[in-house]
Amino acid sequence: MKKADLLSTLFVGIDVSSRENVVCALDYESQKLLRFSVPNNQPGAVEMAKKFHALLYGNRELNKLIVALESTSFYGIHIANYLSSCELLMPxxxxxxxxxxxxxxxxxxxxxxxxxxxxxxAFVIADFARVGRIQSSPWRGSQFLALQRLTRHRLHIADFLTREKTYMLSNIFLKFSELSILHEDKQPFSNKYGATASSVLTDFLSTEDIANMPMEVLVDHICHKGKNRFVDPKHTVSLLQQAARNSYRLDKCLYEPLTISIASSFNLISAYEAEMKAINKAIAKTLLGLDPNAYQSLLSIPGVGPVYTAGILAEIGSIDAFKSQDALAKYAGLVWRENQSGNFKADDTILSKAGNSYLRYYLIEAASHVKNHIPEYAAFYQKKYDEVKTHQHKRALALTARKFIRLIFGLLANHQLYSSSRVSQS
Structure with missing residues (x-):
């Protein structure tokens, strides 16, 4: 910003909380022109805008407005939306x-x-804006907020789903110890959380019931629950009964509580998975109202499906908000702090993680899939993995995600689809 623009700008800092917004307004000379607090609600936002308008309208030297607030949880969303689109302040x-x-x-x-x-x-926030320390992009309004709330809620449900599955495994080990630790080639069921596995763990009270049941009866049971999808049901039953015989025996008073707990976990998992499907449909519907070209650009990358595409776009918004791929990486917190003094330069540097944690999550998860589909990224991941002896996977994946940002920026900025030939990533 030019000095003439700075001299004519009102710098506002807002300390946001759930109940009120505390405001401090400074000019370029650091004079406090306003200092007040209003409730964090619609009337409070209207009052705040009126005070800004009165000050700016009555001061001919000020004709621009910069408002800064901390991104603390969701309490600042409403006031940021209101001030960025307030007609009273548009001039x-x-x-x-x-x-x-x-x-x-x-x-x-x-x-x-x-x-x-x-x-x-509030004063510190306003002064931070006054001295030109802001490097982020302005608030983009609610254009991507709807998609962002859906993708973040999906991640919220996914966390609960993962936690419930992990928790349930402890109860499965107690009731049917061998089933939870078998290698994949010895597992009777390909899906531990499927309908057949659920039936075996909840319909039968103990492992002895399974081990002692006639094979024909158990074959009929799993064929019915599995809708006749087993290629060799007798082999499946053989593996299941062998696992039952090798499992620890429990005191009879423990079987019923464990069975109830496992059944409850299966019900929760089923509910979470149903909600995930509903959220996925809502995400797909919301994406139709946004930039279809950006969606198709990211979706064209091998290994990046609709979920990761939606998550990345929801957090990035418009790529025009970022001057370069370095700015996008900084926004995601995928940058490393330099550790250098004199002739010393440390080999071990720390990932910043000071950016958007949701965007960083989607980028890293997407990069994990991309490396399995694009040889260039697989080779890069392996090279970085072999460079160190500690934290190999995490380091290599984070660096692969950083490389992936260059691809994303290139595709979105140039409105391209992915091609195996070289894509502009500048």
Whole structure:
């Protein structure tokens, strides 16, 4: 921003909480022109906009507005949406920024003996904007917010689903110890959480019931539950009964509580999976209202399906918000802090992780799939894996995700589909 623009800009810092928004407004000379608090609701937002309008309208030297607030949970979403699209403020070209709290905390340390309260925090945020430290893009409004809420909710459900499956395995080990630890080639069921496995673990009270049951009866049972999809049901039953015979025996009083617990977990897993399907449909529907070209660009990358495409687009928004792939990597927190002093330069550097954790998750997960479909990424992953002896997989995957960002930026910025020939990644 040119100095003339800085001199004519009102810099506003907002300390956001669930109940109220504390506001501090500065000019370029650091004079406090406004200092007030309003409730964090619609009337409070309207009052805030009116105060900004009155100050800007009555001061001919100020004709631009920059508003900064910390990106703390979801409490700042409403006020950021309102101020960025408020008609009353449009003549002053409002730019609203949601800032990383770590950046504000680090900037605050530059002040000596500065206390801690909401007024001070609002002043620090406003001053951070005044000195030109903001490097992120302005608030993009609610265009991608709907998709973002769906993709984040899907991740929320996926976490619960994974946790429930992991928890249930402990109860399965107690009731049917051998079934939970068998190698894949010895497993009677390809899906531990499928309908047939669920039936065996909940319809039969103990492993002795399974081990002692006539093979023909058990074959009929699994064929019915598995809808006759088993290629060799007798072999499946043989593996199942062998696992039952090799399992620990329990006191009879334990079988019923374990069976009830396992059945409850299966019910929860079924419910979570049903919700995941519903969310996936909602995500697909919401994507139709956004940029179809960006969606098709990412979907064309081998290994990147609709879920990861939606998650990445929801967190990135418009690629025009980023000047380069380096800016996108920084936003995702996939950058490494340099550790150098004099002639010393450390080989072991730390991943920043100061960016958007949701975007970082989707990029890393997508990169994990891409390396299994694109030889170039598989070779790069293996090269990075072989370079060190500790944290090999995590390091190699993070670096592969960083390389993947260049591909994403190139495709989106140039409106391209993926091709095995070289894609512009500048």
């Amino acid at each position: 002053f070209s409002p730019h609203v920024y949601c800032l990383n709290p770590k950046m504000i905390a680090n900037y605050k340390r530059s002040f000596i003996d500065l206390g801690k309260n909401d007024d001070i925090d």
